[in-house]
Amino acid sequence: MREEIINTKNTALAQIMDAVAEEELERLRIEYLGRNGKINNLLSRIKELDPSERKNLGSLINESKKTIEDAIKQRINEFTSKSISGSEWFDLSIPGILPRIGNLHAQTKVLTKILDIFSFLGYRIADGPEIEKDYYNFEILNFPKDHPARDAQQTMFFDTTGTKNKPGELIPRTHTSAMQGRIMEKTKPPFRVVVPGRCFRYEQVDASHGVDFWQVEGFAVDEDIRFTDLLGTIDFVLRELFGQGVKIRFATTFFPFVEPGVDTYISCTACNGKGCGFCKRSGWSEVMPAGMIHPNVLNACKIDSEKWRGFAFAIGLSRAVCLKYQIDDIRILYNPDIRILKQY
Amino acid sequence: MKAPILWLEDYVKINTPIKQLMWNLTEIGLTCESYETVDNKPVLDIEVTPNRPDWLSITGIAREIAFLEDSEMALPSSKKLTNLDGSLPIEVSLDPKLASAYAGVTISDITIEPSPLWLQERLKLVGLRPINNIVDITNFVMFELGIPTHAFDYDKFLTKRLKMTLSTGGEDFESVDNISYKLPKDAIIIKDKNRVIDLCGIKGGANTGISQTTKNIFIHVPVYHPVLIRKTSQTLKLSSDASYIYERSPSVFLVDKVLTRVTDLVSQYAGGKPSCLVNYPPKTLKQKREVNIDLDDLNNFLGTEILANELIKMLKRIGFATTISGKKIKCQIPDHRCDINIKEDLYEEIARLYRYNSFSKTLPGGNATQYQIPYSYDREFEILLKNMLSSAGFFEINSSALTSKDTIIKANLNLEIHIRIANPASLEYEYMRTSLLPSLISAVRANTNAQELRLFEFAKIYLGPVDEAKEIYKLSAVSCDLDFRELKGVIDFLLDRLNINDIEIKPVITKRGIWHPTRAGIIEKGDLEIGIFGELHPEVLRNFSIKKDLLAFELDIRSLKKLVSPSIFKPLPKYPPQIEDITLTIRENTQLGKIIKTIKEVEMVNNVYLVDTFGNFVTLRLYYSHPQKTLSDQEVEKIRKQVLKEIEEKFQAAVKS
Numbered sequence A: 001m002r003e004e005i006i007n008t009k010n011t012a013l014a015q016i017m018d019a020v021a022e023e024e025l026e027r028l029r030i031e032y033l034g035r036n037g038k039i040n041n042l043l044s045r046i047k048e049l050d051p052s053e054r055k056n057l058g059s060l061i062n063e064s065k066k067t068i069e070d071a072i073k074q075r076i077n078e079f080t081s082k083s084i085s086g087s088e089w090f091d092l093s094i095p096g097i098l099p100r101i102g103n104l105h106a107q108t109k110v111l112t113k114i115l116d117i118f119s120f121l122g123y124r125i126a127d128g129p130e131i132e133k134d135y136y137n138f139e140i141l142n143f144p145k146d147h148p149a150r151d152a153q154q155t156m157f158f159d160t161t162g163t164k165n166k167p168g169e170l171i172p173r174t175h176t177s178a179m180q181g182r183i184m185e186k187t188k189p190p191f192r193v194v195v196p197g198r199c200f201r202y203e204q205v206d207a208s209h210g211v212d213f214w215q216v217e218g219f220a221v222d223e224d225i226r227f228t229d230l231l232g233t234i235d236f237v238l239r240e241l242f243g244q245g246v247k248i249r250f251a252t253t254f255f256p257f258v259e260p261g262v263d264t265y266i267s268c269t270a271c272n273g274k275g276c277g278f279c280k281r282s283g284w285s286e287v288m289p290a291g292m293i294h295p296n297v298l299n300a301c302k303i304d305s306e307k308w309r310g311f312a313f314a315i316g317l318s319r320a321v322c323l324k325y326q327i328d329d330i331r332i333l334y335n336p337d338i339r340i341l342k343q344y
Numbered sequence B: 001m002k003a004p005i006l007w008l009e010d011y012v013k014i015n016t017p018i019k020q021l022m023w024n025l026t027e028i029g030l031t032c033e034s035y036e037t038v039d040n041k042p043v044l045d046i047e048v049t050p051n052r053p054d055w056l057s058i059t060g061i062a063r064e065i066a067f068l069e070d071s072e073m074a075l076p077s078s079k080k081l082t083n084l085d086g087s088l089p090i091e092v093s094l095d096p097k098l099a100s101a102y103a104g105v106t107i108s109d110i111t112i113e114p115s116p117l118w119l120q121e122r123l124k125l126v127g128l129r130p131i132n133n134i135v136d137i138t139n140f141v142m143f144e145l146g147i148p149t150h151a152f153d154y155d156k157f158l159t160k161r162l163k164m165t166l167s168t169g170g171e172d173f174e175s176v177d178n179i180s181y182k183l184p185k186d187a188i189i190i191k192d193k194n195r196v197i198d199l200c201g202i203k204g205g206a207n208t209g210i211s212q213t214t215k216n217i218f219i220h221v222p223v224y225h226p227v228l229i230r231k232t233s234q235t236l237k238l239s240s241d242a243s244y245i246y247e248r249s250p251s252v253f254l255v256d257k258v259l260t261r262v263t264d265l266v267s268q269y270a271g272g273k274p275s276c277l278v279n280y281p282p283k284t285l286k287q288k289r290e291v292n293i294d295l296d297d298l299n300n301f302l303g304t305e306i307l308a309n310e311l312i313k314m315l316k317r318i319g320f321a322t323t324i325s326g327k328k329i330k331c332q333i334p335d336h337r338c339d340i341n342i343k344e345d346l347y348e349e350i351a352r353l354y355r356y357n358s359f360s361k362t363l364p365g366g367n368a369t370q371y372q373i374p375y376s377y378d379r380e381f382e383i384l385l386k387n388m389l390s391s392a393g394f395f396e397i398n399s400s401a402l403t404s405k406d407t408i409i410k411a412n413l414n415l416e417i418h419i420r421i422a423n424p425a426s427l428e429y430e431y432m433r434t435s436l437l438p439s440l441i442s443a444v445r446a447n448t449n450a451q452e453l454r455l456f457e458f459a460k461i462y463l464g465p466v467d468e469a470k471e472i473y474k475l476s477a478v479s480c481d482l483d484f485r486e487l488k489g490v491i492d493f494l495l496d497r498l499n500i501n502d503i504e505i506k507p508v509i510t511k512r513g514i515w516h517p518t519r520a521g522i523i524e525k526g527d528l529e530i531g532i533f534g535e536l537h538p539e540v541l542r543n544f545s546i547k548k549d550l551l552a553f554e555l556d557i558r559s560l561k562k563l564v565s566p567s568i569f570k571p572l573p574k575y576p577p578q579i580e581d582i583t584l585t586i587r588e589n590t591q592l593g594k595i596i597k598t599i600k601e602v603e604m605v606n607n608v609y610l611v612d613t614f615g616n617f618v619t620l621r622l623y624y625s626h627p628q629k630t631l632s633d634q635e636v637e638k639i640r641k642q643v644l645k646e647i648e649e650k651f652q653a654a655v656k657s
């Protein structure tokens, strides 16, 4: 037994001296000093011995235990002092291993940002049908039937064969403005609403047109809403979205459902208005048509236009995403190439 | 609208450099983003909005430039036609429902020859080919003043009594450029005897066209009903500069001026004497041409502090005469403007000429929405789901809501339930999609070289019939690197975070379809279907040329939304659990999910995890615990016995010996 104890101690010390890493010492500590380690094993066995031997061997085991403990401690100190003294070689340049995490689409990110801005301004978020009636897409918005104002909308029509609807009555909505009537006819002012969503146009798909694309509609109705409130809201939103340095300018335009009508241009996000390849030398991009809600629209929604006024606007979301990421081809937004998705 | 600088300068002096002029025009409503150069002369390209037919004329644009340049505009003179000799009688029976204004004149003894060079040059700049003096003059005046005119060969009329009427449909008509048409019903036409001599507002007839030998002519200046012109033009798929203008309701107050201008030019460049006049002035409309505004209301609407005298001065510069009494201003609408009917129209006019960019910027005061609105949308939930998938390694894609017949068939989906576009821009975008999976499968195909692909999309699907269409949000995902248990783990993780427990899974069992008939399952809770997951049908994958194994799921957002419940904090257990691994021998075709569910239902079994499977052996890790005490070995022994009894009875499974 005595011999066994001494052998165990010597083997342990040899192994401790040979250890080249801290983890190895930890393993040895468990092997010898752990709850089921060799030392405890020896200790448990001395119960079987003659009481006269027990005391001597007991203290020998305890001494051995202390010696092993000290040796380990000393070697650990050596390792630690080596690494903290700067003499150790450690490769900090080795590449990291990336966590396995996906990514959200650029459009989701930009839309989240836009909705956060509007939420700050007290707007509620709504969502409505993309399969829409002519009535909400056009008629309630002051687009008379057979009016050339409809030409700009490049409308597609659903095949209504076998249904109770006439051809042309059901369409994939051409703009999120279709939600103005749906919401306003059921809501008492004052209100502020934003409606993101998909829209559809009869277009040949190219770098700047898609058959379906996204808009964010917004409108506010209250007693004393002014034209300058509309300009201020657009200005605030676009600066929050594109940065305070962006230049914004307004122009007059015509949409049947607003009066006055506003076009909003922002300076190119790549060249800030000087003209570059990304903006095709124009320097400016139209992003947010708007206007004061036409009294005919308010009245059609049973809101007294003598008492209430409002403004409405639409952000071309797909275009806003392109501007934000300096994407020069709108088709990129529908491209699922993982090398693109990783860049958003 | 093409506007050559050279032509504009006939009426107004332009001092501003062209680039700046373009923006100035854009700012006040004449969007002008580019110009072209014809024969070294700049021609502005102006997008004219449909409310401003007056801008479909060079003088209309010159008027805006005169305002911008703060200068006067020189318009061609328009004295009344006099000295009519009456030698060429003409009568036109008119219908105010078809033409709300009309003027015409016969002119005798003209000489057909080329038009003067200055006139030819201007026509070429706007893209027209000069023909002869008479035709060129009618085109020139249309461009100059914005109302179309047409010249007939007077001697070719079968009768001097013309009649404007609607076509009954089926009439033969040969246009002046020698193309034959069968007329639709309800086209405005002019007849002499029974011949159609004019497809009004669109094209003149060959039978009465101007030729080299024409001596006497009849020129008319009508303003037709816009909708009738538009319908005919759309039915025939035939539009002209004239029909484009007529569709936009040009002013009815200009026909006399235009006729005078045409006649003056004809006399000057083709000789000839005006003979007989047809006149149909729009008398009844004349009285309503006023809009009243209140200065305080204007300033309150615009958010401005415009003073009465500066406003009146500015309105005068664009042709509005005003009378003021106190804060009330009565504004007379000039003849060339038919787009101003209500006070808001005039507010826009004032705002645009003050320039939007000179206005201050304010934010609305007042109240935010106080209550729930209709169509309210919970985007937080959408983002929660998207974030969970993203954290599970999935990348979000966006794809078109429209798809092709080819894709639907390749995906083994039922074409019948798809909503179809009657006039698709291309066959690639003809149907509304009923599943997000084909887009995801195509996305995998587009990433042929990517190894560890995990993609998802959150979007609507659309179920027909179109008159009862359903638009349903789905969350779909595909993966080429996760195995079955890992993909199911993603769903488990999602449901766990939403606190949706105790789901059931049923096999899909469809003969065809996009899903694998045995290796895909429907996830349900109660009667509610949450979604489908598993392998896609090998045939579908083959159709899309996918060579990898593909696992997918499609979850229904409305169901998830119904079942989700908020996380409520549970205190940590006071007493540690007893944990042990049990290896069982099970029979073939035993559902492990059911074994685990059975064990979990045993009292004081807190949790069960699958550790490993090997052949018919399965190792489970069981957690036993009691809320009020630490379980003793004897107590655990009792629970274990209960567990083994249950699974022995239900599944004939036993502890591995």
Ligand SMILES: [Zn+2]
Residues within 6 Å of the ligand: A268, A269, A270, A271, A272, A273, A274, A275, A276, A277, A278, A279, A280, A281, A283
């Ligand atoms: Zn640029």
